Amino acid sequence: MPYTAQKPEPPESPDELRARIPGWGVDADPADRPSVPKERFDLPPTGAHWEFPERQEELAPRERSIEHAMLTPVFGTAQPLSGLSGLIRRRAYDRYSEGQLAHWLLLVLGDRVDAVENHLASFATLRPDNPITETGVLSEPGHRPISSRFGRKRADLKHMWMDPFLVAGPWIAGGIAVAVVASKVLKRSRG
Amino acid sequence: MRAMVYRGPYKVRTEEKDIPRIEHPNDAIVKVTRAAICGSDLHLYHGMMPDTRIGHTFGHEFIGIVHEVGSSVQNLRVGDRVMVPFNVYCGSCYFCARGLYSNCHNVNPNATAVGGIYGYSHTTGGYDGGQAEFVRVPFADVGPQVIPDWMDEEDALMCTDALSTGYFGAQLGDITPGDTVVVLGAGPVGLFAAKSSWLMGAGRVIVIDHLEYRLEKARTFAHAETRNFLEHDDIVVEMKKTTDYLGADVVIDAVGAEADGNLIQHITSAKFKLQGGSPVALNWAIDGVRKGGTISVMGAYGPLFSAVKFGDALNKGLTLRMNQAPVKRQWPRLFEHIRNGYLTPSDIITHRIPLEHIAEGYHIFSSKLDDCIKPVIIPSES
Numbered sequence: 139m140p141y142t143a144q145k146p147e148p149p150e151s152p153d154e155l156r157a158r159i160p161g162w163g164v165d166a167d168p169a170d171r172p173s174v175p176k177e178r179f180d181l182p183p184t185g186a187h188w189e190f191p192e193r194q195e196e197l198a199p200r201e202r203s204i205e206h207a208m209l210t211p212v213f214g215t216a217q218p219l220s221g222l223s224g225l226i227r228r229r230a231y232d233r234y235s236e237g238q239l240a241h242w243l244l245l246v247l248g249d250r251v252d253a254v255e256n257h258l259a260s261f262a263t264l265r266p267d268n269p270i271t272e273t274g275v276l277s278e279p280g281h282r283p284i285s286s287r288f289g290r291k292r293a294d295l296k297h298m299w300m301d302p303f304l305v306a307g308p309w310i311a312g313g314i315a316v317a318v319v320a321s322k323v324l325k326r327s328r329g
Numbered sequence: 330m331r332a333m334v335y336r337g338p339y340k341v342r343t344e345e346k347d348i349p350r351i352e353h354p355n356d357a358i359v360k361v362t363r364a365a366i367c368g369s370d371l372h373l374y375h376g377m378m379p380d381t382r383i384g385h386t387f388g389h390e391f392i393g394i395v396h397e398v399g400s401s402v403q404n405l406r407v408g409d410r411v412m413v414p415f416n417v418y419c420g421s422c423y424f425c426a427r428g429l430y431s432n433c434h435n436v437n438p439n440a441t442a443v444g445g446i447y448g449y450s451h452t453t454g455g456y457d458g459g460q461a462e463f464v465r466v467p468f469a470d471v472g473p474q475v476i477p478d479w480m481d482e483e484d485a486l487m488c489t490d491a492l493s494t495g496y497f498g499a500q501l502g503d504i505t506p507g508d509t510v511v512v513l514g515a516g517p518v519g520l521f522a523a524k525s526s527w528l529m530g531a532g533r534v535i536v537i538d539h540l541e542y543r544l545e546k547a548r549t550f551a552h553a554e555t556r557n558f559l560e561h562d563d564i565v566v567e568m569k570k571t572t573d574y575l576g577a578d579v580v581i582d583a584v585g586a587e588a589d590g591n592l593i594q595h596i597t598s599a600k601f602k603l604q605g606g607s608p609v610a611l612n613w614a615i616d617g618v619r620k621g622g623t624i625s626v627m628g629a630y631g632p633l634f635s636a637v638k639f640g641d642a643l644n645k646g647l648t649l650r651m652n653q654a655p656v657k658r659q660w661p662r663l664f665e666h667i668r669n670g671y672l673t674p675s676d677i678i679t680h681r682i683p684l685e686h687i688a689e690g691y692h693i694f695s696s697k698l699d700d701c702i703k704p705v706i707i708p709s710e711s
Contacts, residue, residue, distance in 0.1 A: 139573055139574055139575070140573075140574055140575045140576075140619070145507070145575075146509075146572065146573045146575060147507075148507050148509070148532025148533050149532075149533065150532070152506070152507075152530075155527070155532070158552065159527045159552050160669075160670055160671045161527070161528050161666060161669065161670075161671025161672070162527050162528070162530070163506065163527075163528070163529075163530040164528050164666070164671065165525075165528040165529045165530070165662070166506050166529060166530035168503075170662065171500045171529070171662075172500070172658050172659050172661065172662045173428075173497055173500045173501070173655065173658060173659065174500055174503075176428075176429075176652075177427040177428060177429065178427065178428045179426070179427065179428075181428050181658065182661075184418075184420030184421070184425060184430075184471050185404055185420055185468075185470040185471045186419060186420030186421040186425070186468070186470065186471055187401075187403065187470065188421055189421060190421065190435075191353075191355070191419050191421065191435060191468070192353065192354055192355070192401065194352055194353040195352070200438060201438070201439065202438035202439065203438065203439055203440050203441055205440075205441040206438055206441060209438050210434070210435050210436055210437060210438045211419070211435050212353055212417075212419065212435060212436050212445075212467045212468065213436070213437070213438045213454060213455065214445075214451070214454045214455030214456035214457070215352060215455065216382075216384075216385060216386070216451075216455050216456060216457040217382040217383070217384045217385055217451070217455065223382075227380060227451075231439070236440055236441060236442050236632065239633075239634075242379050242632055242633050245379035245380040245452070246379050246602060248380065249376065249379065249380065249381055249382075252382055252383050253336075253337035253338070253383060255383075256336070256337070256383040256384070257336075257337065267336055267337075267340070268342075269340065271342065271688060272336050272340035272341060272342045272688050273339050273340055273688065273692060274341075274688035274689045274690070274691055274692025274693070275692060276688075276689065277686070277688075277689030277690075277692050277693050277698070278692075278698070281693050281698040281699040282698060282699050283698060286696070286697065286698040286699055286700070287696075287698075290541055290542075291539060291541065291557065291559040291560070292539060292540065292697070293539040293558075293559055293589035293590060294539075294589050294697070296592055297592060297595060297596055297599075297600065298696070300596070300600055301339060304338065304339065304600060305338065305339045305340070
């Protein structure tokens with residue numbers, strides 16, 4: 139009990155633990171732990187043969203955090219900024235530091251706009267987005283959909299029902315909005 | 330090439346993409362032979378990570394064969410079988426020079442608060458990941474390592490993140506012999522953290538989760554005691570009772586941003602993205618650890634704020650330790666443990682899925698169907 143000085147004894151002795159658990163205590167000495175201490179200068183060479191890396195060519199203006207003094211010498215080039223979402227993301231990077239909530243909220247907004255832009259654009263391709271195949275729900279048969287979820291306690295069942303609404307909700311709302319606008323346009327053209 | 334592609338929250342598919350090209354003299358292009366889906370990939374999949382762009386290829390756990398090298402690469406040759414740590418890092422900046430490979434300052438222009446990670450949004454640098462047939466690997470002389478001949482390739486795959494992160498998490502706990510260690514979360518990182526805690530001399534290891542099949546794995550694979558938090562009115566009180574009302578010496582959070590156990594916290598973060606992550610596990614850690622104890626955070630959280638009970642952490646005099654794991658730093662010692670039979674990392678793999686069925690793989694893992702613990706993606710069978 140913490141009301142007295144003694145630390146509670148573990149239920150098993152070191153010998154019992156050593157016998158039961160492969161490798162018990164082999165890293166008991168902190169000197170054997172590779173990340174102790176956190177910052178170390180005595181690690182093996184990293185393989186870097188430069189003091190500062192050669193710079194990757196910047197073929198298109200690359201967005202960066204304003205907390206950086208310069209563009210890092212190496213960077214990812216996947217999915218460059220484009221469209222309205224690109225403008226929103228560019229604003230987040232150019233105007234707000236990582237310390238400002240606006241930076242992250244604009245990036246979240248950019249993600250949602252990006253999704254809408256790309257979903258709509260997909261309908262002009264030979265492979266439009268398909269929520270049935272892309273959500274993977276077709277894997278349910280054959281992977282115990284009932285027994286995996288029911289008859290056993292799972293905390294996530296309380297909110298799992300929301301997921302289809304999160305996926306389909308924006309599309310249903312968008313469809314209703316389009317139908318309402320179309321209906322009004324039709325009425326005006328008739329009137 | 331075929332690659333996994335993100336199409337918006339809860340939606341992914343396989344698409345044809347260009348094979349990545351050498352963009353820097355120290356790049357390599359690696360032909361992926363195995364990749365894994367990480368629990369933290371689900372944060373991206375659920376749309377929780379800011380600046381996750383449509384078309385992004387996820388995957389920061391992968392191994393493969395060197396397909397092409399840049400003009401300055403000295404340590405790798407075409408045809409080498411390599412394991413690649415999830416960290417993209419230069420090996421020479423202020424942070425890398427001190428062993429903080431996960432905090433490299435030369436690879437992520439998008440943020441200074443996090444280093445570079447393969448396939449983990451533009452917030453970590455905008456690198457496409459390894460759930461594809463090919464992947465660009467920057468700083469090929471620094472990160473990748475040839476897989477030892479004796480090592481099973483799926484053991485090597487587990488070393489690229491999950492095992493290294495779990496082992497690192499146990500180290501951050503500063504475990505002393507006889508300590509009681511509580512691990513929150515019985516996913517891959519939690520299982521490895523529990524197993525690693527024994528290596529450091531823990532006297533008791535208790536794993537907490539709500540998924541009974543994972544708790545069973547914690548008992549058989551990690552030799553741990555287990556608690557299902559749904560079977561207790563208040564898991565914090567149970568943590569106190571089971572430690573003679575002292576609290577655990579060390580608590581490891583291996584859950585992160587989508588923690589269950591408090592519906593409001595979960596919905597506001599995982600569903601409506603109003604927090605950087607659900608702080609349920611972190612708050613249980615703060616309340617369940619003993620005064621003066623240590624919390625090690627290995628669960629991934631996003632950059633937005635979370636409602637963490639910081640006052641309790643202050644008043645209890647806690648030490649909170651955390652970081653993304655500097656993976657390669659763990660490898661020499663982990664290799665010894667694997668070779669000695671102390672760790673058998675590939676034992677946690679439950680599903681092997683062709684790349685063509687990537688959407689199904691994410692759905693099975695996300696929905697915890699079929700007792701899924703660790704799914705592995707196989708590009709070559711697609």
